[in-house]
Amino acid sequence: MLHNSQDEFSSKTVQAQVAIIGGGMAGLALASKLSPHLSVLIVERGDVDLAPPGDEVSDEAISSGLAYPFGAIRDFRLGGSTSIWAGYCAEFDDFDFRPRDWVPMSGWPLERADLQPFRADAGTFLNLRSTNFQPDVVTKEALVTIPTQVDGLQVTAWRFGKPILRILEDWSFDDPDFTGLDIIANARALDIILTPDHSQVDHIRCRTRHAHEFTVKADAYIIATGGLESARLLLASQSQIAHGVANSSNLVGLCFCEHPHLVAQGFEFALEHPIEIWAEKIRDRDGFPFSLCAGLPERRQSELGVLNHRAHIFRTPQMELKDRPKLGLFLEQSPNPESRVSLDGELDDWGIPKLNLHWTMNDLDRHTFAVSANEIGAQLEAFGAGHITHEVRATDFRDEDVLHSNHQLGTTRMSADPELGPIDSNCRSHDHDNLYIAGGGVFPTVSWANPSFTMLVLTLRLAEHIKKRFCVEQRVT
Helix, strand or coil, rough: EEECCCHCCCCCCCCEEEEEEEECCCHHHHHHHHCCCCCEEEEECEEEECCCCCCHHHEEEEECCCCCCHHCCCCCCCHHHHHHHCCCECCCCCCHCCCCCCCCCCCCCCCHHHHHHHHHHHHCCCCCCCCCCCCHCCCCECCCCCCCCCCEEEEEEECCCCCCCHHHHCCCCCCCHHCEEEEEEEEEEEEEEEEECCCEEEEEEEECCCEEEEEEEECCEEEECCCHHHHHHHHHHHCCCCCCCCCCCCCCCCCCCCEEEECCCCCCCCCCCCHHHHCCCEECCCCCCEEHHHHCCCHHHHHHCCCEEEEEEECCCCCCCCCCCCEEEEEECCCCCEEEEEEEEECCCHHHHHEECCCCCCCHHHHHHHHHHHHHHHHHHHHHCCCCCCCCCCCCCHHHHHHHCCCECCCEECCHHHCCCEEECCCEECCCCCCEEEEEEEECCCCCCCCCCHHHHHHHHHHHHHHHHHHHHHHHH
């Protein structure tokens, strides 16, 4: 049931077996899987109106590093970023989950095989035709001939849902599948309150937009407000621990990663080469869209000491089809404690410290761009797709050349070692037994790939863990 009456919950304690803070893709995916088995409460700060949010999206954050347009990349409505995302779905590579000697803090506390059981369900959730991202499979039903192999490069596909998932528009919360779900909209978590021994969360203090406070009590608590806001809430919960909740590692907010996008200016495409079709979003016979990109394979990345990446062919909205396309690179960022989310001294309208995002790129990030751009350019030249005009150097681009990809990742990273991340392989806090974190912030490393598919697979895995743990505990008691 959806509750949008702000006064209804004033001065009350609201109870459920599972409390989820955040009603975006992760929070609602959890709710859809858990509510048939457990009572679930979502506290969502946003509205349920289809109209876009106001200025508060950008007013609550400042950028002290690379420029970041908060108002353009976040949406504080039920459904979160599904109201504004472009729908790109891609899959991490096998080696993204393994330690890499040249990538600090790399390696996940789980393997790709651990995610396999949840892939098909994630594809259904996202309205994908299939979760096989191999280019030969994706292009099999295409209406046109598409090159899918370039010597020396690993070609990869993006898939898009048909239609692209828009939760606020498409879901009905009166559906019988949501019988065990309550959603309180226009309300916000202010402070996570722990038990006296700090071993568990006791309750979460919340308030409505009209400043009426209420308490949320549950058996399990899941923070699912995105890579920026989840870190912000944990850091701001200082009533009992000065450095915040779930932060004995002092890593909450650190290692913020985006997928920087840069144009490889050192390559010029040939006119009317067949690979130009990669610049378009292509549809198969049943109307499912897809697109192709390419990067250096794992072995070559290892030899060159670069992060994962993909190059794509594109035209800007201002360009015409007759114009030569451009070559752009989406880069994995290395986990870097200097790239971080912290709290600003100024309070927002809810009384919470504003967040300060210091997004920065380090030498490994810059090295990856330059070396990968040159190597990919050489392979494309050998393929006859164009020619190299000049060598790209790491010092060639300026901070203002770096474009964002709307991905906020890595700020609540998972790790088997409590000193290297605030949560374990089940997304559970190392510090507090009944506190979990969901979303892209849990990624230890971020691959090249758009995060939604992997984030959703992880979230569905978390839902299964919660269901098994807390359904059993309820039966025992």
